[in-house]
Amino acid sequence: MKFSYETKESYAEVKADGRLNMVSAPELREFVSELISDGSTRIVVNLEQAVFMDSSGLGALIGCLKAARQAGGDLRIAAVQPQVKMVLQLTSMDKVLTPYATAEEAFSND
Amino acid sequence: MNESVLDLQRRDLPALPKGEAERLESLADTGLLDTPAEEGFDRITRLAQKLFGVSAASVSLIAEDRQFLKSIAGNLEVNGPRAESFCTHTIMTPDTLVVEDAEEDERFRTNPYVVGLPNIRFYAGQPLQGPGGHNIGTLCISDQEPRAFNGEQEKVLQDLAAIVQREINVRTDLRNGARIQQAHLPEQAPPIPGYTITAAFRPAGDLSGDFYDWDLVNGRFRFTLADVMGKGTGPAILTATIRAGLRATADVDPASALTTVSRELIDNLARTESFVTAFHGELDPVTGIVTYADAGHGLAHHVPAGAGARRLATGSGPLGIMPGLQWNTHTFTLDSGDALVIPSDGLLELLNENLDELACELAKLSSSDNLSADLDLLISSAGTPTDDVTVLILRRD
Numbered sequence: 001m002k003f004s005y006e007t008k009e010s011y012a013e014v015k016a017d018g019r020l021n022m023v024s025a026p027e028l029r030e031f032v033s034e035l036i037s038d039g040s041t042r043i044v045v046n047l048e049q050a051v052f053m054d055s056s057g058l059g060a061l062i063g064c065l066k067a068a069r070q071a072g073g074d075l076r077i078a079a080v081q082p083q084v085k086m087v088l089q090l091t092s093m094d095k096v097l098t099p100y101a102t103a104e105e106a107f108s109n110d
Numbered sequence: 111m112n113e114s115v116l117d118l119q120r121r122d123l124p125a126l127p128k129g130e131a132e133r134l135e136s137l138a139d140t141g142l143l144d145t146p147a148e149e150g151f152d153r154i155t156r157l158a159q160k161l162f163g164v165s166a167a168s169v170s171l172i173a174e175d176r177q178f179l180k181s182i183a184g185n186l187e188v189n190g191p192r193a194e195s196f197c198t199h200t201i202m203t204p205d206t207l208v209v210e211d212a213e214e215d216e217r218f219r220t221n222p223y224v225v226g227l228p229n230i231r232f233y234a235g236q237p238l239q240g241p242g243g244h245n246i247g248t249l250c251i252s253d254q255e256p257r258a259f260n261g262e263q264e265k266v267l268q269d270l271a272a273i274v275q276r277e278i279n280v281r282t283d284l285r286n287g288a289r290i291q292q293a294h295l296p297e298q299a300p301p302i303p304g305y306t307i308t309a310a311f312r313p314a315g316d317l318s319g320d321f322y323d324w325d326l327v328n329g330r331f332r333f334t335l336a337d338v339m340g341k342g343t344g345p346a347i348l349t350a351t352i353r354a355g356l357r358a359t360a361d362v363d364p365a366s367a368l369t370t371v372s373r374e375l376i377d378n379l380a381r382t383e384s385f386v387t388a389f390h391g392e393l394d395p396v397t398g399i400v401t402y403a404d405a406g407h408g409l410a411h412h413v414p415a416g417a418g419a420r421r422l423a424t425g426s427g428p429l430g431i432m433p434g435l436q437w438n439t440h441t442f443t444l445d446s447g448d449a450l451v452i453p454s455d456g457l458l459e460l461l462n463e464n465l466d467e468l469a470c471e472l473a474k475l476s477s478s479d480n481l482s483a484d485l486d487l488l489i490s491s492a493g494t495p496t497d498d499v500t501v502l503i504l505r506r507d
Contacts, residue, residue, distance in 0.1 A: 022341070052463075055385075058385075059383055062385070083463045090409065091407075091408060091427055092406050092408070092428075095427070096432065
């Protein structure tokens, strides 16, 4: 899995590309931690290219969410693909990590 | 005394090591005997063969009456009787055995592998230990040409053997862990007239992040299927904790039990950035009413008699995700011919993450008379599972 980020006006966008699993989960966690410690606490994870997520991947997203909130910000997800959406629904985590259609929309109302 | 032991004595080979019975038990405990070649050992024997430039290097295990090569690099394959093996001499002492020229060595000059094919002349072996420190085999190298072997080379062989030893130790430890985890699973379901209860458990590795449990509490059948995030040793430790927590809360309804366990474990789970999905339920065998709470598991299916599988409502998220989460109790009735089928998400992953396919396969499994065999069949036809797979079925006759 590959990660990249882009700083937008009111948030930082992280693009995750590939499979979010036991191998890549710690990498995402690390990637977002560095962003947060560099001062970006409002983060959108763009999952348009994330074709698969397992429970470790979900754990990493939740870990990132907690870290962002602890730093006074928030973490949101966007462009979620069907399998990832299914995992979020099965685990009821879509109530905590609400998917937004696009990265732009994620922080558009606040 | 069997023939092979007499054989050993007839040849005036070394007497059996002291504590031979314990040694054989130690070998059995490693679980390595008669198992296929594995990369973890093969890469070390390949390295040894190249490093010393010999015809062969092997990890050899000395069983009661034969030598078994767990790993072999090169062309001197000797899976033969123990009595003729060089390594049976090596395991008599903790030291490296070096035979620079077998034809010059009293112990080996008449050995069939020296006199005949593969005509071994040079041999060096370092003992390997099983649990309890018994010498169970060797890392050894051999060649058809005699050669000198100095102290420095001996040290290299010992270092390589130490890597093999570590591989053995880690595996034995995991195997032991798996044995203990298995012992935490419930045995045969309690006999509840009118119901059939079965479960099957297939860890992806030695240790599993899945577990299931059941117990009869005050005439009610209490049951759980849970899945700790990830797989392997860390999650396996957590399964034991969750199981204990849910057993200790058997006097309250399933939703309150989950709420209590989550509250107790939230700090520990948060520290490891882990979470647990669980289906926790209770059946009243008299009425068939199932009371359950679902912590982000979301995969339990009700299969009514003669109908398709229906996925049951999930509740709040997994255990350990957020402080203050509470779970709700749901109920449904298990009528005659109905089944409740609870898989772990390893099965969904195996079925290409396809919920329709999962529902279809669960409906088939729900009427299985041999869940273990049918699940194995399903697993083998779907490919190699990368996650733990567990299925629990509760059927009303």
